[in-house]
Amino acid sequence: MLEIKNISKTFGDRQVLYDISGSFRPGQTSLIIGGSGTGKSVLLKCMIGLVKPDSGEVLYDGRNFLADNEEEQKVIRREMGVLFQGSALFDSKTVLENVRFPLDMLTDMSAGEKNERAQVCLQRVGLEGAGDRMPSEISGGMKKRVGIARAIVLNPKYLFCDEPNSGLDPLTSIKIDQLIKEITDEYQITTIVITHDMNSMLEIGEKIIFLYQGKKLWEGDSDSIVHSTIPELNDFIYANKLLREMEK
Numbered sequence: 001m002l003e004i005k006n007i008s009k010t011f012g013d014r015q016v017l018y019d020i021s022g023s024f025r026p027g028q029t030s031l032i033i034g035g036s037g038t039g040k041s042v043l044l045k046c047m048i049g050l051v052k053p054d055s056g057e058v059l060y061d062g063r064n065f066l067a068d069n070e071e072e073q074k075v076i077r078r079e080m081g082v083l084f085q086g087s088a089l090f091d092s093k094t095v096l097e098n099v100r101f102p103l104d105m106l107t108d109m110s111a112g113e114k115n116e117r118a119q120v121c122l123q124r125v126g127l128e129g130a131g132d133r134m135p136s137e138i139s140g141g142m143k144k145r146v147g148i149a150r151a152i153v154l155n156p157k158y159l160f161c162d163e164p165n166s167g168l169d170p171l172t173s174i175k176i177d178q179l180i181k182e183i184t185d186e187y188q189i190t191t192i193v194i195t196h197d198m199n200s201m202l203e204i205g206e207k208i209i210f211l212y213q214g215k216k217l218w219e220g221d222s223d224s225i226v227h228s229t230i231p232e233l234n235d236f237i238y239a240n241k242l243l244r245e246m247e248k
């Protein structure tokens with residue numbers, strides 16, 4: 001279980017997060033949604049330790065990530081997998097080397113063990129046989145898959161995905177969403193996805209938190225979101241034409 005409690009953050013004289021709380025459980029894909037500049041990425045960064053909130057707590061199975069000492073933070077970090085926006089692959093490394101990278105950095109496994117583990121993850125994301133290719137030689141959807149394989153290579157308890165669908169066509173987006181959901185369920189990972197993709201919300205939104213101008217305005221799931229009575233949320237979701245049509 002991952003819990004955030006009363007997270008607030010100000011940059012200079014601009015407050016970007018106001019007292020955000022929420023809890024996320026294993027085996028569940030939770031989405032953080034909202035328009036551009038509403039603080040989704042900053043919140044995610046607060047959770048993974050890239051930004052220090054001004055106040056609040058981030059609890060990983062009861063362990064206070066922000067208050068813990070560096071050693072303990074390292075242990076928690078080792079339990080996180082992150083799929084960054086744009087996949088963030090190393091262009092000069094092969095697909096296999098990219099997936100193996102966290103093992104190279106953080107484990108003392110033998111070369112054989114590392115390659116074997118990386119291959120298992122590539123296979124899990126449907127990329128067996130692509131290990132020798134370079135990132136420049138594969139499609140955007142495949143890059144996301146490599147990013148997912150790399151994010152799960154250390155067997156994370158917590159998985160963070162920052163806009164996993166950005167730059168993908170709708171069909172590929174759905175496949176990537178499904179893959180994230182399957183992996184979350186299969187390995188009972190606590191997964192948090194930042195998105196403004198409406199399909200994702202309806203397809204994989206087991207739990208959805210809506211941020212508006214740095215505040216949490218709504219929390220629910222994909223069934224309840226279409227019945228929301230929050231004007232800011234309705235403006236956000238019904239900006240999508242398809243849903244407007246569905247509502248008629």
Ligand SMILES: Nc1ncnc2c1ncn2[C@@H]1O[C@H](COP(=O)(O)OP(=O)(O)OP(=O)(O)O)[C@@H](O)[C@H]1O
Nearest residue numbers: 011012016034035036037038039040041042043196
């Ligand atoms: N390091 C920083 N220093 C100053 N301001 C920042 C910093 N990081 C983010 N901000 C500001 O915080 C606000 C929230 O940004 P954030 O990236 O979290 O938005 P977002 O909801 O993820 O948007 P998008 O969907 O466009 O990625 C923005 O106004 C942004 O300019």
